Amino acid sequence: MRTQVGIVGAGPAGLLLGHLLHLAGIESVVLENRSRTHVEERIRAGLLEQGTVEVLTEAGVAERLHREAMVHEGLELRFDGQSHRIPLTGLTGKRVTIYGQQEVVKDLIAVRLGAGAPLLFEVDRVALHDLETDAPSISFVHEGIAQRLHCDVIAGCDGFHGICRDSIPAGVLRAYERVYPFAWLGILAAAPPASHELIYARHERGFALATMRSPTLSRLYIQCRPEEDLTQWSDDRIWAELHARLAHRDHGSPVKEGPILQRGVTTMRSFVVEPMRFGRLFLAGDAAHIVPPTGAKGMNLAIADIRVLAQALEAFYRGRGTALLEAYSGRALARVWKAQRFSWWMTSLLHRFDGDDLFEHKLRLAELDYVCNSAAGAMTLAENYVGLPLAPG
Template structure:
């Protein structure tokens, strides 16, 4: 098979890039290791930055997002029951939108099927050949047989454990990583949200987050040791621990009677691989970077990467200009590192770190107090939360 762009990974990043490329008249093939049903069954983030919403609308997949997504004008921080609402709209003139990643992916699949795009499911990429040439080849295995896709460029949207990053020689890349000594135990339930906006809560027992996917589906998290297993917890135990960590009035109104759809532990890490391009191979999304979920940046960073890459490829194929391709990695990484900084700072301020002494804990409290009393500090947080401009 031949195509202009071979995209590895059929999650939201890969599907969105394929959709945007189609609008620019650029052919692509998407290779996904799992089935469509499996991809749509993954539970992921649900807070979209203002810029991400604009990109999805530009891609022609914003109708259901605009009809069903929940605009949030603010977000709340709780520090041992001290409350601080960050008024995103008043401070920045913009809002974030709660709309689950699964729904974004579903919209992109629907659009792909309507246009008859080539998405090859259950295609396990075994190697990428010729990334330092103008004619790379992606070799994948399906039903026991090997197949080859010839392309001009290859884009790895295949996540942290995918093969794309591994195709870059070790001496041509550099990685930066911070692993946090805790994870998030999360529960997804058929219950109405605790409040109409997200609450990030710090407590002596550990961090907690109240969020939602819709007005009928809620998502909650509590900080647990990095070695903790979801199997060690019952839903009742989770609800009781969550109530201890969130503001008392929110805990008293918490609805816990509803079907538990999923319960799991997510580790927290910060990770960046540089550069995000090597020859004819580009990286986008989790293949190049991971952020702790505290800042709600994971999916949004992937959308930002795709935005830059689409612009670069459109310039190359339709205007014979390589400027965007040559600058893609630096442009994307500039935004990635700013998001890494914000996610790291939110994680550092809101979580209980076992190794911290009295001085460091006072610094966490001082950071919260500064937010409480400084509009400039709140504006800086709001600007980062709603998303830095592309």
């Protein structure tokens, strides 16, 4: 097989890159080790920055998004039993959008298959070769047949546990990591959302978050231990903890109960590798960086990476040289580290750490009070939450 760009991974990053290249007349093949059903049904983050929505709109894959998504113009911080709204749109002129990552994936798969562009699911034994040459290749097995894909460039969009980053020789990448001493116990419930906007709560028992997937589906989280045993969490215990942590001092709990459809524990880490490139292999999204979910930056960072990479590849194939390819890692990492800083800040502000004493707790409450009652503090949160500007084209 022969193509111009080989893409490993059919998540939002790999699929969007394939689509943007298709629009530019550049050939690509997307390889995915999971089934189409698995990729389309795995539940992931669902908050899109305005810049992400604009990228998807310009790419022509946001028709259903604009029809079905829930647009938010603010968020609520709840601490010390009181609520404080941050008017995101009033402060920045921008909004955020609730639209599940799996829905973005469905839209991108549909448009790629509709265009007849190559997308292979359930690919096995993937390996990368000759990355330091101008003729790299990908070997794999599909439907029992061993194949090799020859290409000019490989895009590693296969996530944190994928093979692309591990294909880079030891000592080339610098890895930066922080593992947090807590996790999120998350549920998806067939119940109306607790509020029409997200509620982030700091409570003496730990963090809680009330968000949603639709007007009839709620997504709720509580801080827990990384080694939490889900068998010890009955439905009644989960709901009791959510009511306690999200309660308003005067109005009680806004949480609405319903059948729990899914539950799981999400560990928390910050991770970045530099550079995001080795030879003709370019890493994007979770293959290169992970953020704790508190700031809702994971998929948004992946989309931002892909926009930069697609611009660089288009310039390369239009005969404008390799300058943008050479600059890809630096351009992407400038935004990645700002998102890491914000995600770390939000996580530190809202969670209880092992060993925190009353002094630390009071400091966090004072900082939250400053954020909510200072124009500068509220603007800092708002402009980071709705998304910092994308790298110029």
